[in-house]
Structures are given as C-alpha cells and as structure tokens.
Amino acid sequence: MxxxxxxxxxxxxxxxxxxxxxxxxxxxxxxxxxxxxxxxxxxxxxxxxxxxxxxxxxxxxxxxxxxxxxxxxxxxxxxxxxxxxxxxxxxxxxxxxxxxxxxxxxxxxxxxxxxxxxxxxxxxxxxxxxxxxxxxxxxxxxxxxxxxxxxxxxxxxxxxxxxxxxxxxEASLKFLSHTTKSEILRRLSVARDYIISNYNKNICLEEIARIACLSVNHFLRTFKQAYHQSPHQFLTSIRLRQAKYFLRNTDYPVNEIVDIVGFECPSSFIRLFRNSFQVTPGQYR
Amino acid sequence: MMADKLNYQVLFVKDTVLPAVFFIEELGLEMEEDLLVGGKMCPVLRMFNGHRLMLVKHEEKDPEVIVIYTQDCLRDFCNLKRQGFQMVSAPVYGKKGLTCEFYDPWGNLTLLLEERDYKDA
Incomplete structure (x- = not known):
C-alpha cells in the first residue's frame, strides 16, 4: 500500500x-x-x-x-x-x-x-x-x-x-414549493446513486423507488422530469459508460465486459453501444 | 491529437534570439530548425502538438496576436504570473478547452490554449 x-x-x-x-x-x-x-x-x-x-x-x-x-x-x-x-x-x-x-x-x-x-x-x-x-x-x-x-x-x-x-x-421539477423541489431532488439523487452503485446487478424499479422513499409512479414521473430519461435508460447509459471504460482500459473480451457491466446478452449490448456511440465495441477499442 | 500538424504561425520580431529563448524556456516550445527566408535566418519553433511558430526578423513591426498550444494551461498561467507577466485574463473554459491571455515582453497578445477533447472525457 x-x-x-x-x-x-x-x-x-x-x-x-x-x-x-x-x-x-x-x-x-x-x-x-x-x-x-x-x-x-x-x-x-x-x-x-x-x-x-x-x-x-x-x-x-x-x-x-x-x-x-x-x-x-x-x-x-x-x-x-x-x-x-x-x-x-x-x-x-x-x-x-x-x-x-x-x-x-x-x-x-x-x-x-x-x-x-x-x-x-x-x-x-x-x-x-x-x-x-x-x-x-x-x-x-x-x-x-x-x-x-x-x-x-x-x-x-x-x-x-x-x-x-x-x-x-431542481428547478425543472413541476412543484410550486421550493422545499418540495429540494426534497424530491434529494430523494431522486439517492435513487440515482443507488443505480450507479449497483449498475452491474439486477435491480428492480420497486427497490429503487423504495430506496428513494417514493411510490413507483411518483418516482418514475419525477425522475423523468429531473433527468429527462427513465431510470432504465439511465441505468443503460451507466452500463454503456462503464463498458467504454473497460474497453479502453482492459483487454477483457467483449463477452466478459457484457457480463461485468450487467447486460444479459452480447447482441443487445452491441446494438445499444452502436446506437449510442455510432461505433461498435470492437471499433471503439 | 486534435491539432493539424501542418499549422504554421509567423511572428514578426525585431530580434529573433530573445523571443526564441522566451518561447523555449517559458512556454516549452522546442527549437526545430533555422530556415533561410529572404536572406535571413528564421528560427522555427515546434509546439508539443506539432504546430510551428516561425520568428521572422522585421525592423518595423506592430504587436500581433498569436496562439500557443499548451498541455497544461494552469501550470503556464502560474509560471507566467509568478514572473510578473501581465495576464489579460484568468484562465477561462470554452468549447475548445482552457485558455488565458497575456502580453509577451514585446507586446504581442498571446493566447495560451490547452485543447481538451470533451467528446470522450
């Protein structure tokens, strides 16, 4: 050390x-x-x-x-x-x-x-x-x-x-009270951190909403208001970003990276990667 | 590297020696060669990204604006500030990266640019 x-x-x-x-x-x-x-x-x-x-x-x-x-x-x-x-x-x-x-x-x-x-x-x-x-x-x-x-x-x-x-x-949340906006964003931030922390695991919406102390519907609606994407889209973007890190900094095979970052199947990973970054994982590496 | 390797700037100076020393010692450029232009020896300095700055001796010259590429704008800003150079602006963030401006000892306005590729960072 x-x-x-x-x-x-x-x-x-x-x-x-x-x-x-x-x-x-x-x-x-x-x-x-x-x-x-x-x-x-x-x-x-x-x-x-x-x-x-x-x-x-x-x-x-x-x-x-x-x-x-x-x-x-x-x-x-x-x-x-x-x-x-x-x-x-x-x-x-x-x-x-x-x-x-x-x-x-x-x-x-x-x-x-x-x-x-x-x-x-x-x-x-x-x-x-x-x-x-x-x-x-x-x-x-x-x-x-x-x-x-x-x-x-x-x-x-x-x-x-x-x-x-x-x-x-916080300002983009559709509530009148500033205190409510702050509190909702704080809870969404807790949920966001939970997603980032557990991006490679199977996490479900109910669990994330529970962590944020919000109902599923309320969580979904406010998350989209604040971050302009659904929690699932956010999770996918985190997985793709981490996949980029592994492609750039390791020599792990693509199939192994798919497993590490939590995607279930290599073909959907490659399709998502290409749609997001306009190159395949192999070309990116 | 984003810079075009053929990029060339020409700076007219009354004397080529002191400016060459300044750019080499203070801003990290490297001496590449001396070129004979119109019967005068003109030092060609190379920046870290392949851009070049040629100094041409000229008796009557007005202050000019030049761009010097750097790998570390804050480091150069601190070095120049410590040596008492007149900094026109504090380092500011822009689309191309981090920049600051100062006047060199011969009155030329010099823009220090640290290019940053934000696409993959």
Whole structure:
C-alpha cells in the first residue's frame, strides 16, 4: 500500500494505492473522492454505495463515512479535501460583486454551505483538472501557487456541475414549493446513486423507488422530469459508460465486459453501444 | 491529437534570439530548425502538438496576436504570473478547452490554449 498526503495551506490531497484498506473518518472538510481503477465501498450515514472508476463522490464537511477497499486489482484513489474557510472564501468571491469584494472583503455572512451529496461521472474539465493535479503530485510538486490554483479550479468545476446537476434539475421539477423541489431532488439523487452503485446487478424499479422513499409512479414521473430519461435508460447509459471504460482500459473480451457491466446478452449490448456511440465495441477499442 | 500538424504561425520580431529563448524556456516550445527566408535566418519553433511558430526578423513591426498550444494551461498561467507577466485574463473554459491571455515582453497578445477533447472525457 502506498499513501501520500500533501498539504496545500489548510486543504489536503491524499493519494492511495491499495488492494485492501479501511478508513473511517469525519474530516471536517469538504471532500471530492475518486477512484481511478477498481472500486471502493462507502458507508455514508445509512447508505451503502460503491464508487467505481470514472466517478467521484462529493461529501460535506460534517459527513462521517467509512470506505473499504477489498480488491484483486490495486485500487488507486485520490481525495481532495477542502477546508470550509477555503470554500466560504471561494463562494463569496464567486457570488459577491467586485466593488464589495474590494471594499468589504470580510462582510459576508459565514454560513457553511451544504451540498446534496451525490456520485457524479468524472468527465469534462473536472476530469482534466484532477488528472493534471494528480500528475503534478505524482511528480512531487510542492508549488503552492500551482496546487492552490488547481484546487480552486476543481471547486469551480464542481460548482458548475452542481448548478447543472442539482440547481437546474431542481428547478425543472413541476412543484410550486421550493422545499418540495429540494426534497424530491434529494430523494431522486439517492435513487440515482443507488443505480450507479449497483449498475452491474439486477435491480428492480420497486427497490429503487423504495430506496428513494417514493411510490413507483411518483418516482418514475419525477425522475423523468429531473433527468429527462427513465431510470432504465439511465441505468443503460451507466452500463454503456462503464463498458467504454473497460474497453479502453482492459483487454477483457467483449463477452466478459457484457457480463461485468450487467447486460444479459452480447447482441443487445452491441446494438445499444452502436446506437449510442455510432461505433461498435470492437471499433471503439 | 486534435491539432493539424501542418499549422504554421509567423511572428514578426525585431530580434529573433530573445523571443526564441522566451518561447523555449517559458512556454516549452522546442527549437526545430533555422530556415533561410529572404536572406535571413528564421528560427522555427515546434509546439508539443506539432504546430510551428516561425520568428521572422522585421525592423518595423506592430504587436500581433498569436496562439500557443499548451498541455497544461494552469501550470503556464502560474509560471507566467509568478514572473510578473501581465495576464489579460484568468484562465477561462470554452468549447475548445482552457485558455488565458497575456502580453509577451514585446507586446504581442498571446493566447495560451490547452485543447481538451470533451467528446470522450
């Protein structure tokens, strides 16, 4: 097992490679946690989640969680821990007008932000920036300006993603009350995380709706309002995305990948893959 | 790699030596060759993606706009900022990737572009 902890002012970046490890923590810091290969099992409050490569999870500063890695392949992970003061300063700089920032830099109300904790795909600018950050740390960089700039941009990318995935989706729900919208989206997010965590298993709609504490009909209707696709379409997209990961990063035969990602038959997998990405799995590889 | 390998930019400068050193040392370009153009030796610098920048000596020149491709825009932004270069903009995200702008020591507006392929990322 290798473990590297880098302090960037009051923030931290922790990189770990391990076949087996157990962590129990309340860090007091906001966390972006990601897996580069393999998977890790998380227990967050009463939720059991699996984090697979190609995804990251965001945790609030007061969340206590445990993480367990038990894998036949070495799992490389990275945790970026943001001090609450860093997040507060970032949020103030992002939302306050320039004149206020110059005249009254300390005037803001210090209200600790609370985010909807969820699993997100590691893609776009967030992926590029986190991989760059990892490379700099792998090379032993201790350039404070550079590392701080990367952390700031990771937060910038996260806020953009949060706006798209939570704020806008919340707004698209057809309820009058803002509180109802927030609560429904929180429950849908729990369901979404459950689907992502169990994408390779046979999961049924009733079970997902139960996890979300919604009736099946209510769950189906609100899920489609928020994510513009059915839970089944969402599950299929997750399976196809993970299949792409295995095609790109392993030499497993296609039939084996079909099994790993939870499809029942290779021909339907190939058809879905071609319809989604306009290439066959073989051509993609 | 998204860049067209034949892409060539020409930058007119009063002296070719110092700008060549600047682009090599600060922005990671590599010296490819010296070309004889109109009786003058013109250094051709190569960017990591195969794009080239040729420096041509010219006594009367106005500031120009050039695009330098980089593999890590934030790294270059921090390096330039630390050395006191005048940054026109903080790094911003666009359709092609991450960019920032600064003035080089000879007054040319330089756009640093880290191209990012978002289709498969």
């Amino acid at each position: 290798t473990f590297q902890r880098t302090l960037v002012d009051k923030n931290e970046v922790i990189m770990e490679s391990a076949y087996e490890s157990v962590h129990q923590a309340t860090t007091g810091k906001y966390a972006i946690q990601m897996i580069f290969n393999g998977s890790a099992a998380y227990t967050i409050a009463n939720r059991e989640l699996n984090l697979y490569s190609g995804n990251f999870i965001f945790l609030n500063q007061d969340t206590s969680y445990s993480r367990k890695i038990d894998s036949p392949v070495k799992v490389d992970s990275m945790s970026v821990l943001f001090d609450p003061d860093f997040v507060l300063d970032f949020e103030y700089a992002r939302s306050a007008k320039a004149e206020l920032l110059l005249d009254e830099p300390q005037s803001y109300e210090r209200k600790i932000p609370l985010f909807v904790e969820a699993i997100y795909p590691l893609e776009g600018d967030m992926k590029f920036n986190l991989l760059h950050l990892k490379n700099h740390l792998d090379q032993g960089s201790n350039d404070n300006l550079l590392l701080n700039t990367y952390l700031e941009h990771c937060l910038l990318n996260y806020y953009a993603l949060y706006d798209a995935e939570v704020t806008h989706r």
